[in-house]
Amino acid sequence: DVKVTQSSRYLVKRTGEKVFLECVQDMDHENMFWYRQDPGLGLRLIYFSYDVKMKEKGDIPEGYSVSREKKERFSLILESASTNQTSMYLCASRGDRGTVSNQPQHFGDGTRLSIL
């Protein structure tokens, strides 16, 4: 089974802090994703990466950056945390078989982040 591990289940930080959310997958997947989940809004894509050191903006990248130095690890960075970034953050990974991307995404358990 695919295992996607997020380093923290709950996290409390202060406004203005630099925050790191870590995600590790154990299936050698090429693609990794960060979403945030808010009540009534569903999940929205922040950033994704399809290879080491590659990153692409999703639908709501403002205020965030990412890092992918190793294939198995994808970090989400809040450069200067603000209260409107209080949310649930979900990491996902997906492998590609052959040349067609038809595999589902596998999700971590989520990090509930509170910015005070």
Add this chain to the structure above:
Amino acid sequence: AQTVTQSQPEMSVQEAETVTLSCTYDTSESNYYLFWYKQPPSRQMILVIRQEAYKQQNATENRFSVNFQKAAKSFSLKISDSQLGDTAMYFCAFMKQYSGGGADGLTFGKGTHLIIQP
């Protein structure tokens, strides 16, 4: 850009009943995939079922089946013989098909909170 609409914020049915969750989407893509994910209170996102747009046959997984109407851009989920453990948030999601590299994330609907009553 794609959009996914789930028009039922919450539904409640009795155990053993059949329930259908609706999902519509809008896209200009010809090749894509559709998914239903389940998120119970434990927060783990679990894949329920997926459908390739090029397949006319509706996907089924045990008690879960879909009604995929490509022309109408509709992708509803039917749960038969519902069980208490089916209580969860259900999300419909869309993904473009990529060939030869590249990737894209999922576009999700806002979710339907399904409650199975004993």
